[in-house]
Amino acid sequence: MSGFLPDEPSAEVRVSPNFGPRRDTLKPDMIVLHYTGMATGTGAEAWLCDPSSEVSSHYLVHENGHIVQMVRESDRAWHAGKSSWFGRTDINSCSVGIEIVNPGHSLGYPGFPRRQIDAVIGLCKGIAGRHEILATRVLAHSDVAPGRKIDPGEKFPWAALFESGVGHLVPAAPVRRGAALRPGDNGADVEALQSMLALYGYGVEITGIFDDQTRIVVEAFQRHFRPRRVDGLADGSTMRTLQGLLASVSR
Structure with a gap:
């Protein structure tokens, strides 16, 4: 060069x-x-x-x-x-x-x-x-x-x-006790989670089954957008933060 x-x-x-x-x-x-x-x-x-x-x-x-x-x-x-x-x-x-x-x-x-x-x-x-x-x-x-x-x-x-005007973020929803999607779960709620992650850009297959790959992608999402707790479980805070990001997207 x-x-x-x-x-x-x-x-x-x-x-x-x-x-x-x-x-x-x-x-x-x-x-x-x-x-x-x-x-x-x-x-x-x-x-x-x-x-x-x-x-x-x-x-x-x-x-x-x-x-x-x-x-x-x-x-x-x-x-x-x-x-x-x-x-x-x-x-x-x-x-x-x-x-x-x-x-x-x-x-x-x-x-x-x-x-x-x-x-x-x-x-x-x-x-x-x-x-x-x-x-x-x-x-x-x-x-x-x-x-x-x-x-x-x-x-x-x-x-x-x-x-400072760099990147995309919304305030992370508060972490509270409550139900969470986790490995082994399946159904429409898991499919909705996978669909939202894919809509944001993550490489996750939409199967309706909360498999290990879904957990790994949820962890990656949390590490960037909801770092207070990185556990791979799609609790209410994770879901609301993801919904907020998608609602604010301008591509």
């Missing part, structure tokens, strides 16, 4: 060899947020630029807010892996990937510093503006790869992004 100039003016450039051309699309229409899941940001940056890793991201955001661009937005970075949204399975070809330095669940999972989140917000605004990306298409890795991935996780401050 000779003569690589950053798409984001504030970004440092460190070129990764792990990229290719986008397939079947001229520009991205989605932003996918990740955490690095490694002990240090330096190690994560090196790994994303190592040809043997066969992974990359368009951007890396360090804890202090420093942004590194590794792949041009016009190219296809290798960040999402096996994933889907609205039935599309080549998420790498239609997205910009942002890795956020955080050791993740297996290494203590600390909170995300405000300087880092401010940098993510600014970066997302720039990307969304350049490519006319809708708020509903600023997503978590766990949204597009439920079960396989859980990042950036339930501590990620989606509300701070939303309050």
Whole structure:
């Protein structure tokens, strides 16, 4: 990538060899947020630029807010892996990937510093503006790869992004005691749950049976939109939050 100039003016450039051309699309229409899941940001940056890793991201955001661009937005970075949204399975070809330095669940999972989140917000605004990306298409890795991935996780401050004009959110309905759909349940209520998740974009088969895949998708939904309790059970809070999101959608 000779003569690589950053798409984001504030970004440092460190070129990764792990990229290719986008397939079947001229520009991205989605932003996918990740955490690095490694002990240090330096190690994560090196790994994303190592040809043997066969992974990359368009951007890396360090804890202090420093942004590194590794792949041009016009190219296809290798960040999402096996994933889907609205039935599309080549998420790498239609997205910009942002890795956020955080050791993740297996290494203590600390909170995300405000300087880092401010940098993510600014970066997302720039990307969304350049490519006319809708708020509903600023997503978590766990949204597009439920079960396989859980990042950036339930501590990620989606509300701070939303309050700054990034992403799609509604206030999560209060968690209360009461009945919940759970694995083994079946019938019209389960079918309605699966249909609503699919309408929002999640990859879930509409069968009317609350199977393990449905539980995994419910967990992914909760991790992003109702993080107070991530248990995979479709309680009243989960259902009302999902209904509220769908009612407020503008695609």
